[in-house]
Amino acid sequence: MASIETFANNVKRLLAQRNIRIKDLAARIGLSESYLSLVLNGTRKNLNDEYKDRIASVLNVPMSLLYSENQPVSSYDEQPLVLTDALRHELKDLVEVFLTKSNLRHKRKAFYVVLGTLSDRDAQSVKYFLSELLEELARDESDRVFDAMDLSEEEIRLLALISTAGNDAKSEWVKAIADLDSDDFTRITRSLRDKGILSILEDVGCTRFRVSYPYVPVSSLFSQQKMREIHRGLAQAMQLYPDDDPFFFRNLAETLMKAMLDKEAVVFLEKAAMDFRLRDLFEEAANSWYRAAVIHGILDRPYDKGRCLLEAARCAALGDNFQAASELAGSASSTLESAGLVKQHENVCNQIGALFAAHDLEAAAAWYKKGLQISSEDSKLYGPLLINLAAINLKRGKSGEAENALEEAKRWAVSRSSPEVDRVLSHQALLMGVIEFERRNWKSARQYFLSCLEKGEELEPEEMATAWHNLGMIMYRMDDMAEARNHLMKALELNKSIGLHLKWAYGLVELARVSLREGNPEESQRLIDEAMPHIDEHANRERGWIWLIRGCIHRRAGRFPQAAELGRQAVDCFQREGAQRDLACAALWLSQVFREMGNSQEERLMEKRAFQIYEKGRWDIRELHRECSLLSPSQSKPPRGDESE
Structure with a gap:
């Protein structure tokens, strides 16, 4: 070499x-x-x-x-690293006291190597911990410091092996590397226990050892070759008598690494990482995936290194550490790019984009764009990347860019035939429906939603619910309340079945508007009462509609002051949300309430406000009147006075 x-x-x-x-x-x-x-x-x-x-x-x-x-x-064991900053000088003094008190001065280098890699925040935490620990030890008059000279050679040797196996090691692990018969092993461990150095703990189905003062210098007893053999034997025993938790698998991996068995070690590191994630220990999972990635790098396995870095990024994101997730994702991308693994690289870009989609829309869009730059039209991922980019651009409020991506996705799909292509076309129709819905092109949006629902098996339940919900609102605006109710009910059932309680609550509010138009204020009241506990206090648009629906119910009952107050609350909510069309609708409705109250001044102010919003947006004023008319029953009845609800 x-x-x-x-x-x-x-x-x-x-x-x-x-x-x-x-x-x-x-x-x-x-x-x-x-x-x-x-x-x-x-x-x-x-x-x-x-x-x-x-x-x-x-x-x-x-x-x-x-x-x-x-x-x-x-x-190699030499003098500790030189520390330069004041915080670490203070920490160095504490470490020296701790090492002296615990008879670990022969391990000084290991402490200082780790100390040199700590961030200031971590160093401050370690400093606090050691200060508290040393104070507690000083108060404990029962502490005893043993001298290795009080121990026999066989006790020192076994104590060193127990220390190597680690605290809470099973007795079977230590027996496997002790090279002692059962009687001698029992005799020596009991002697160490009687001297207060070793604790023998009875656990479920096994006995464990815990060393009170692990000060025996292992390196002075065994050669490096012997230490590798000890760790190899220890690893074999750990696999024969395993524990069932991720910390065990990580410790086993570390033991295999010390035995120079990296290929075997990385298997258990990945297993530990998966178990940590299942237990929602996301930081531990991310660290284990990262360490596995490092070993794959040493073994010259770029694909596996990139895969593990991606999993580390995923776990970091699950733990809300998005800065670490971003760094790990970048490392995964660089690893695969350097190795020329194009398919794997574009797949990672797609997955990382999905990772950030709910947290950082700009980052998600950047990753999808990077995937498209890497990909080619021959790739199966080219179409899905375009769809994902379009969805993110819609959330970013960039409907023009989203439409461009969707047109490109459709062009890519028309000349191909595969399940992936069918999924792309279904999502293309769904997202185009959303764009046309936002543009209020109801007929065009309806056709897109019906088209994607014809291939419902290609959509996720949440996506189908979106299509049914939007179809319901389109039919509401077309004044077909029977169809609107039918479609909204399908969306409600889907959202409730998959646990999307917030969207389910939003659907209840929309269904309440349908009931209001049908002349059923009692059902409208029941629906908004059911929805209200599930709607976040910052969801101003939905809360605005709840106030407006309640105002409509009071207006129909002839309680005009209450209706006006609720209308004002709706206007305030829509104003905070920036929902201009909803704001105009509420303002025009409120002007009608003031007219019925005989307050012509407020009537003119609210009517002017509504018209100005539409004029500024260059929208058709006829649509405003139509939206407002839907808040009254299709066959209006005169107010019945101030009747009780």
Whole structure:
């Protein structure tokens, strides 16, 4: 192996063992992340000696070790890293006290390597923790510090092996690496227990060990080759006598890594990551996926590295850490792009776009556009990427860009025949229906929605509910209340069945408008009462319609002051939401209430406000009158006076 390859592999292994990102190392040595990645992945074969020296200095290992093909780089133990800032100097003093008190001074380097990678926030947390811990230990007069000279050689050896297996290790794991018969093993563990060094805990179906003072220097007892054999034996025993939780699988992976069995380790890291996610431990899951990605990188598996980085990004997003999700997604993209894995890369762009669709519309659009740049018209993903981009552009309020993407998607689909193409055409019709609905081209929108519902099997239930809901509102505006009710009921059933309670509540409000037009105010009142508890206080448009519907009910009963007050509340809600057409409709309706009350001044003000909105938008004033007329029963009756509800 060429020397630069040896150097790169040793650096990557050190980074993996210490959980340090290439990005962080690049920042510490003053080199770009992209260039350092190319060097470590073998694409670039030259690196200035100055940067090699900086890497060795940051990692706190001699240069000779980074070029060694035989000695594991994790074996090196030297003086701690130099710390420069005041916070870490304070933390350094606490660490020194802790190491002395716990007889762990031989492990100083490991502490300082990790300390050097902490953010200021994490360093502050560790400082607080150690301060509290040392104060508690100082108050505990029963603390005892043991001297290894009080232990026999066999006790020291077994204690070191138990420490290697870790706290709460099963007795079977330790027996597998102790090379002792059952009687000697029992005798020595009991002796350690009697001296207060070892706790023997009875668990369900097993016995576990917990070391009170794990101060035995393992490196002074065993050679590096022997340590690898111990970790290999320990890993085998852990697999024979497993625990059933993600922390166990992650510990098993770490043990396999110490045994230099990276291929086996990464399997258990991925299993741990999946289990963490199932338990909603998203930060732990993201960290485990990231570590798995690092190992795949060492093993020169770019596809698997990109896959694990994508999963890490997904888990980070589930944990609401979108900054980390963005960085991990970028790393996944760069990995696949560098490896020339085009299909995998466009798929990752599509998935990352979906990841950000509910959080950051601009980021989602950028990822879909990147996927389209990578993709080609021959790709099965080209059409779906266009559909996803169109959907995001609609949410961004860019209906023109959305329509362009949908036209391109249709052009792509017409010359092809496959299930993917059918799905693209169904979604194209659905989204075009939404665009025409927003433009108030009711007939065109109706045709699009009916077209997509003809291929209902290609749509998700939520999408079908959207089509049925919008169809219902179109029929409402066409004054066909029977069809409007039929379509809205189908949308309500779908939204309720898939747990979309907010959309279900919005549907109840729209159905209340239909009931109002049908001359059934009692049902309208019942529907809005049922919807109200599910509607967020910031949903001003829906709340505006609830106030307006209630106002209509009071107006029909002849309670004009109450109707006017509710109408004002509706106007305020629509104003806050920026729903100009709804605002104009409410203002015109309110002007009619003021006319019935004999308040001509307020009548003229509200009527003028309604007309000005339509004039400013250059909309057809006849449509405003039609919208307002739908708030009255189709066969109006004269007010019946101030009757009780």
